Amino acid sequence: MVKEIERKLPVVHMCTIVPISQTVGANRIVPTIAIPHPLGDPSRTPEEEKALRRGLVERALKALQTEITEQTVFTE
Amino acid sequence: MKLELHRLKVNGLKLGEKTGFENGILTVNKAEILALISEDPLLGKNIDVDIAMPGESTRIMPVKDVIEPRWKISGKGQVFPGMISDVETVGEGQTLVLSGCAVLTTGKLVRFQEGIIDMSGPGADYTPYSKTCNVVLVLEPSDPNMDKHDYEKACRLAGLKTAAYLAKSCAGCAADSVEVYERPTIREAMNEFPGLPKVGYIYMLQTQGLLHDTYLYGVDVKRILPTLVSPLEVMDGAIVSGNCVSACDKNSTYSHLNNPVIADMLKRHGKDFNFVAVIVTNENVTLADKRRSSSYAAKLAAMLGLDGVVITEEGFGNPDADLIMNCRKCEQLGIKTALLTDEYAGQDGASQSLADSCPEGNACVTAGNANEVIHLPAMSKVIGYAEEANVIAGGWQGSLAEDGSITVELQAITGATSELGYTKLGAYTL
Amino acid sequence: MAYRIVHYINQFYAGIGGEEKADYQPEIREGVVGPGMALKAAFKGEAEIVATVICGDSYFASNMDEASAKILGMMKEYKPDAFIAGPAFNAGRYGTACGAMCDAVSKAFGIPVISGMYPENPGVEMYRKSAWIIETPDSAAGMRKAVPAMAKLALKLLKGESVGKPSEEGYIERGIRKNMxxxxxxxxxxxxxxxxxxxxxxxxxxxxMPVFDRVDPQPAVKDIKHAVIALVTSGGICPKGNPDHIEASSASKFGEYDITGVNDLTSEKYCTAHGGYDATYADQDADRVLPVDVMRDLEREGAIGKLHNKFYTTVGNGTAVANAKKFGAEIANRLVADGVTAVILTST
Known part of the structure; x- marks a missing residue:
C-alpha cells in the first residue's frame, strides 16, 4: 500500500516492525511504540501519551520534509 | 528424565451416568462437567456440553481451543501446571492420555480469531479435529459486557479443567498402549552420538495480547526471555494456548501436547542427528522485544553448540519478522535452519506469501495458503453460532448463506494450516 | 462431444505475410489455419478447433484495447471451451499479443487459456500469472515439441484435472501458490x-522467499505550513460498528471516512476492525493508531496547513499484497484529486 501511494505522493510509514517495512520497500520510515498501539502507550497518563504521540507525529512531518535518495529510518 | 504415556484409545463417546472408559467408549457425565465449569463466576448460566463424532453432519463454531484429555497418574506435578495445577515441573512419571478424544471450547465469540470445525464434508479434510471424538463445551460470559480478557481466561480454564477431569476419571483403566520417552541431561546429551550433528528446535509462541497469548507453566510467554524446555514437559501440558491468531494457524493446546515436530525429531534422534534441546521463544509486539528474543534464542542455540535448528512460527504478518530474525541470526552464527510457516498469498495465490523474507531462509516448508477459499455445505447440526462466520478472520459479510452453507478462507478452519505441521496440507507454485 | 477451441495466430503463421503485413486487422476464420493443423492432430479428436483468429502483430501492439475487444466480440458466437494462442516462441510482439488475448479471454469468458513461448519472450513476464504458457525453444523449429505439450495441458484443464508442477507439465512457472x-x-x-x-x-x-520491488522516494515536502496532510492506516480504524464491514482479515476493501469537525477519536465513535492484534487499546482510544487528535492540534497551531478531511482505512491482517496494492493506488488517486500534499500511513 505504502509503495502505491509513494508513486503519487510523499508518504511516511509509521510502524512498529521496521524490518517488515524495510523488506516491503517503504522509503521514509518512523518507528513506533508497539503493534496494538503504534502511537500510544496505555501504561502512561493520557497527557504523557498524547505528548509521546505528538513527538512521533512531528518526527513523521520532519521525515516528509527531508530529501532522501534511499530507504531511511527516522529515529530522531 | 523419563515419561510414560499410557494411552487409552477412544473410539466412541456417549453421555451417561458415570464418567469412565470401557471397551473404547468414553462415557461422559454431563452434569459433573457442568458443575465443574460453572464454579467459575465469570461463566454464565446458559452453558452446555455436547458431543460430536467423526463423520457426523455437525459443525462446531466459533472454536476457541482444542485440548487433549491427559492426567498424571504418577510423577511430580500435574497436567497444565500453573494453569489448573500447581507450578511444580512436569515431564516425569506416567501420564494417562485419552487418545483420539478432544475437548473443544466454543460459545459466544471473544474476538474475531476463532474457528470452524466440520465433522464431515470438505471442511473436515482440512482440520485434524474432525477425526477426534469431541466433547464440546458451549460457553458464555456471565456478564455480556465482561472484559474480554476475563472471558477468554474463563473459556481457557473451562477447557483445561474438563480435559483433566475426563482423563482423571479414567485413571484406573489399563492402557491400550504405553510409550516410553527418556531424555538425557544436557551433559549426557553432549557425549551421545559423537558422529551426529547436534540439533535443536526453536519453538515460537504467539504472544501479542488478547487471544494472542500463550502460557508456559502459567507464565504469559510474552514476559519471558527464550528458555529451555524438555519435550517431555510439553507432553504434560507445560505449554497452553490462549490464542487464535487466526484459527487456521493457531497452535491449539492439543497440537502442543502432540507437537509433531517434536515427535518426528524424537523419532530421528540418534539416527539422523542428536536432538539436544527445545528452545521456547515468543513473538512480541515491539521491535525491541523481537530483536532481544531472536538474539537470545540464537545465542542459546550457539551456547549449546548446536549445528542446526528447526524453527516453527505461530501466526503470520508481523511474526514473519520474528521468524526471519530467528533464521538469519542463527544462520549468521553458523547454525543451519529449516523453517515451518504458512502462507497468505491471496485468494488467487498470486501475491507474496510472507510479510518478510531473507535469503538464508532457503529451507522452508509451508502448511499451505490460508487465503484459499472453501465452500462448506450446510450441516444438519450446528454447535455454537453459525452467524459468526460473517465476522471471524477468514470470513466476510455474507459468508454464511441462507441455506446454512458457509464460504470462507481456510483461515477460518481450526488447525487447517497448522505451523506445527499437524496437517498434510502444503502448497506448490503453479 | 469434442471440446471447442478457438486458436489465435499472427499474420505470419496464417501465411498472409511477414513484417510488411504486420498491420493486418483482426479476422476470424472457421476451422483450422496454419499451426492449428498440428494442434488438431495432437488433440486426437478430443477437442476441435472451431475457429482461428488472425491478427497482425503491429496492429495488435498499437491498438491493444480495441483489437482485443473486437476479437472477444468475434469469438463469442463460437462458444469456446478453451483458448489457445501461438505458440509465439521468442517473437516479442506476437508473445505479448498472445498473452494479452489470453488475459482478456480468461477475464471475459472464464475459460482455460494456454499459450507457448520461449522463457525470455517479454510476453512471459507480463502474462505468466494470467495464462498457462508452455515453455518452447526460441524458434519455430520447436513447433513439434511445443504443440503436443500445449494440447495435453489444454485437455487436462478442460477435463478439470489437477495440474502438476511446472517441471512435470512443461509450463513456465506462473508464480501462483496452490494448495495440495x-x-x-x-x-x-x-x-x-x-x-x-x-x-x-x-x-x-x-x-x-519473495523479493519485493522498490519505488523511488518522492521529493520532500517544501512548505509544510501550507501542506494538506492525509492520514491512512492499515490498522483498521473505523467508525464504531464497522459500517462498511471491512473484514477482520484478508480485507477485500478499504473505508473512506469524513472527519470534518472531529478533533479526537473517542471510544464511543471509533474502533478497529482488525483481527490480527489485541484490539483492546485501539478500541479504547483510536488515536493510538490514527493520530487525529495530535494532527488537529498541529493544524490549529499552524504547524501544518491542513489535516485532510477524510481518512482511509483498511485491515492489513492477512490481506493479499495484490489487494493492498489496489487499495494503495486507488487511495493515492483520490488523495491527489483532493489536492493532498503528503500522507502519513500508520500500521499496526
Missing part, C-alpha cells in the same frame, strides 16, 4: 528437509 495435500505431515516434511540440509544433501524448499 502431501503424503506426509508438514512437520515431517520440515524435519526431512532439515536433515538433508544439515547433512549437506540436496533438498528443495517448498517456498522460495
Amino acid at each position: 495435500f502431501y503424503e506426509k505431515l508438514a512437520a515431517e516434511r520440515c524435519v526431512d528437509m532439515f536433515t538433508a540440509k544439515i547433512k549437506g544433501e540436496p533438498f528443495e524448499t517448498e517456498y522460495v
Whole structure:
C-alpha cells in the first residue's frame, strides 16, 4: 500500500516492525511504540501519551520534509 | 528424565451416568462437567456440553481451543501446571492420555480469531479435529459486557479443567498402549552420538495480547526471555494456548501436547542427528522485544553448540519478522535452519506469501495458503453460532448463506494450516 | 462431444505475410489455419478447433484495447471451451499479443487459456500469472515439441484435472501458490528437509522467499505550513460498528471516512476492525493508531496547513499484497484529486 501511494505522493510509514517495512520497500520510515498501539502507550497518563504521540507525529512531518535518495529510518 | 504415556484409545463417546472408559467408549457425565465449569463466576448460566463424532453432519463454531484429555497418574506435578495445577515441573512419571478424544471450547465469540470445525464434508479434510471424538463445551460470559480478557481466561480454564477431569476419571483403566520417552541431561546429551550433528528446535509462541497469548507453566510467554524446555514437559501440558491468531494457524493446546515436530525429531534422534534441546521463544509486539528474543534464542542455540535448528512460527504478518530474525541470526552464527510457516498469498495465490523474507531462509516448508477459499455445505447440526462466520478472520459479510452453507478462507478452519505441521496440507507454485 | 477451441495466430503463421503485413486487422476464420493443423492432430479428436483468429502483430501492439475487444466480440458466437494462442516462441510482439488475448479471454469468458513461448519472450513476464504458457525453444523449429505439450495441458484443464508442477507439465512457472495435500505431515516434511540440509544433501524448499520491488522516494515536502496532510492506516480504524464491514482479515476493501469537525477519536465513535492484534487499546482510544487528535492540534497551531478531511482505512491482517496494492493506488488517486500534499500511513 505504502509503495502505491509513494508513486503519487510523499508518504511516511509509521510502524512498529521496521524490518517488515524495510523488506516491503517503504522509503521514509518512523518507528513506533508497539503493534496494538503504534502511537500510544496505555501504561502512561493520557497527557504523557498524547505528548509521546505528538513527538512521533512531528518526527513523521520532519521525515516528509527531508530529501532522501534511499530507504531511511527516522529515529530522531 | 523419563515419561510414560499410557494411552487409552477412544473410539466412541456417549453421555451417561458415570464418567469412565470401557471397551473404547468414553462415557461422559454431563452434569459433573457442568458443575465443574460453572464454579467459575465469570461463566454464565446458559452453558452446555455436547458431543460430536467423526463423520457426523455437525459443525462446531466459533472454536476457541482444542485440548487433549491427559492426567498424571504418577510423577511430580500435574497436567497444565500453573494453569489448573500447581507450578511444580512436569515431564516425569506416567501420564494417562485419552487418545483420539478432544475437548473443544466454543460459545459466544471473544474476538474475531476463532474457528470452524466440520465433522464431515470438505471442511473436515482440512482440520485434524474432525477425526477426534469431541466433547464440546458451549460457553458464555456471565456478564455480556465482561472484559474480554476475563472471558477468554474463563473459556481457557473451562477447557483445561474438563480435559483433566475426563482423563482423571479414567485413571484406573489399563492402557491400550504405553510409550516410553527418556531424555538425557544436557551433559549426557553432549557425549551421545559423537558422529551426529547436534540439533535443536526453536519453538515460537504467539504472544501479542488478547487471544494472542500463550502460557508456559502459567507464565504469559510474552514476559519471558527464550528458555529451555524438555519435550517431555510439553507432553504434560507445560505449554497452553490462549490464542487464535487466526484459527487456521493457531497452535491449539492439543497440537502442543502432540507437537509433531517434536515427535518426528524424537523419532530421528540418534539416527539422523542428536536432538539436544527445545528452545521456547515468543513473538512480541515491539521491535525491541523481537530483536532481544531472536538474539537470545540464537545465542542459546550457539551456547549449546548446536549445528542446526528447526524453527516453527505461530501466526503470520508481523511474526514473519520474528521468524526471519530467528533464521538469519542463527544462520549468521553458523547454525543451519529449516523453517515451518504458512502462507497468505491471496485468494488467487498470486501475491507474496510472507510479510518478510531473507535469503538464508532457503529451507522452508509451508502448511499451505490460508487465503484459499472453501465452500462448506450446510450441516444438519450446528454447535455454537453459525452467524459468526460473517465476522471471524477468514470470513466476510455474507459468508454464511441462507441455506446454512458457509464460504470462507481456510483461515477460518481450526488447525487447517497448522505451523506445527499437524496437517498434510502444503502448497506448490503453479 | 469434442471440446471447442478457438486458436489465435499472427499474420505470419496464417501465411498472409511477414513484417510488411504486420498491420493486418483482426479476422476470424472457421476451422483450422496454419499451426492449428498440428494442434488438431495432437488433440486426437478430443477437442476441435472451431475457429482461428488472425491478427497482425503491429496492429495488435498499437491498438491493444480495441483489437482485443473486437476479437472477444468475434469469438463469442463460437462458444469456446478453451483458448489457445501461438505458440509465439521468442517473437516479442506476437508473445505479448498472445498473452494479452489470453488475459482478456480468461477475464471475459472464464475459460482455460494456454499459450507457448520461449522463457525470455517479454510476453512471459507480463502474462505468466494470467495464462498457462508452455515453455518452447526460441524458434519455430520447436513447433513439434511445443504443440503436443500445449494440447495435453489444454485437455487436462478442460477435463478439470489437477495440474502438476511446472517441471512435470512443461509450463513456465506462473508464480501462483496452490494448495495440495502431501503424503506426509508438514512437520515431517520440515524435519526431512532439515536433515538433508544439515547433512549437506540436496533438498528443495517448498517456498522460495519473495523479493519485493522498490519505488523511488518522492521529493520532500517544501512548505509544510501550507501542506494538506492525509492520514491512512492499515490498522483498521473505523467508525464504531464497522459500517462498511471491512473484514477482520484478508480485507477485500478499504473505508473512506469524513472527519470534518472531529478533533479526537473517542471510544464511543471509533474502533478497529482488525483481527490480527489485541484490539483492546485501539478500541479504547483510536488515536493510538490514527493520530487525529495530535494532527488537529498541529493544524490549529499552524504547524501544518491542513489535516485532510477524510481518512482511509483498511485491515492489513492477512490481506493479499495484490489487494493492498489496489487499495494503495486507488487511495493515492483520490488523495491527489483532493489536492493532498503528503500522507502519513500508520500500521499496526
